[in-house]
Amino acid sequence: MKNMKDWIVKNRYGLSVALVAAMILLPFLGAVPLMDPDEPVYGETAKEMLLAGDWLSPRIFGQYWYDKPPLFYW
Numbered sequence: 001m002k003n004m005k006d007w008i009v010k011n012r013y014g015l016s017v018a019l020v021a022a023m024i025l026l027p028f029l030g031a032v033p034l035m036d037p038d039e040p041v042y043g044e045t046a047k048e049m050l051l052a053g054d055w056l057s058p059r060i061f062g063q064y065w066y067d068k069p070p071l072f073y074w
Contacts, residue, residue, distance in 0.1 A: 042072075 008015065041060060048059040049070070058065050 042068075 045058050045060050045065060048062070049055060049057070052059060056070050058068070058070055
């Protein structure tokens with residue numbers, strides 16, 4: 001237990017920044033729809049990668065799609 005308290009005290013500034021950022025950003029997550037015509041395609045590609053369990057082969061509508069490298073969708 002003492003190690004956890006020491007870690008929290010040591011990283012209190014970073015944790016404070018993360019907490020404030022979460023309080024500002026998380027309530028508005030998803031409030032604005034995807035605007036750019038390409039954004040829904042990128043979102044669908046990431047969703048299909050997640051559902052397939054294949055993190056190295058981007059897909060769109062069941063077809064492999066290598067428009068961008070896989071790291072872009074992660």
